[in-house]
Amino acid sequence: MRLRSVLWMVVPALAFAALPASAHHGWGGNATEEFEIVGTVESGVSLAGPHAAMKVRADGQVWDITLAPAARTERAGLKEGVIPVGDKVTIHGHRNRDPKRFEVKTERVTWNGRTFNVYPDRK
Amino acid sequence: MNELLAWLEASALGHAMRNSGVWTYGIVNLTHILGVGSLFGSVLLLDLRLLGAWRGVPLSSIARPTVPVATTGFLVAAASGVCLAATNATEYIGNPFLLIKFPAIAVGLGNVAVLSRLAAWKSRHTREPNVREQRQLAAAGAVSLLSWLTAVSAGRLAGYW
Numbered sequence: 001m002r003l004r005s006v007l008w009m010v011v012p013a014l015a016f017a018a019l020p021a022s023a024h025h026g027w028g029g030n031a032t033e034e035f036e037i038v039g040t041v042e043s044g045v046s047l048a049g050p051h052a053a054m055k056v057r058a059d060g061q062v063w064d065i066t067l068a069p070a071a072r073t074e075r076a077g078l079k080e081g082v083i084p085v086g087d088k089v090t091i092h093g094h095r096n097r098d099p100k101r102f103e104v105k106t107e108r109v110t111w112n113g114r115t116f117n118v119y120p121d122r123k
Numbered sequence: 124m125n126e127l128l129a130w131l132e133a134s135a136l137g138h139a140m141r142n143s144g145v146w147t148y149g150i151v152n153l154t155h156i157l158g159v160g161s162l163f164g165s166v167l168l169l170d171l172r173l174l175g176a177w178r179g180v181p182l183s184s185i186a187r188p189t190v191p192v193a194t195t196g197f198l199v200a201a202a203s204g205v206c207l208a209a210t211n212a213t214e215y216i217g218n219p220f221l222l223i224k225f226p227a228i229a230v231g232l233g234n235v236a237v238l239s240r241l242a243a244w245k246s247r248h249t250r251e252p253n254v255r256e257q258r259q260l261a262a263a264g265a266v267s268l269l270s271w272l273t274a275v276s277a278g279r280l281a282g283y284w
Binding site: 046047048049050069070071073074 | 140141142145146148149152210211282
């Protein structure tokens, strides 16, 4: 097989593989409308993995709260153990576009009169 | 499979990944990318040569640098990959891309075993392959390229499921 025909196979495959990446990085996979829920902390902030995360129970539903990357979340003051499990929190951000997924990509967490603004450059 | 992921997450490695600072995951992720990049970059060059590109360069001359770099890249990627998976292993339960990725890696490794047993590969330092052997080498190169491309693509997309 000639090199040129190999490249005709490889290059489109790589381009295709790169496509869905845009759905996750940034906010493309989330609704454009601002979204807010009030609930109680089901499991506290974890700074492990690609994004910090917590779980919040609201109206009997447990929501996955996706925060910023761990270092950015920590810089916003939201460290592990700061908010106790069971406490009331307000989550502000953008809901997952898939209505079957109870996930919020979060810009701000408010607890006990304090606001942790993990994406201060976003309104 | 699910028990294995739960065990991995609860292991000492999982605890270490979750409790060793906010940059740990990012740095291990970087290591994984360097490993995968070394593996795929080397494999791409070797496979294109097996498929018939750069016939003026002897196969043994291309194999000399690409095989050890690919092997090292694979080992780095595998070690760092286990660490990444252990961080939140149970989140990967039901992720269909992993059911593509690991069989693709198995095919890629199996293909290495097949290629390394071919007479044309073993005699690459001493003689040129005949036409039939060239087709065997090209087939091994094609299987290799497809399996590693599939493994890398599925691995990347697993994070977006």
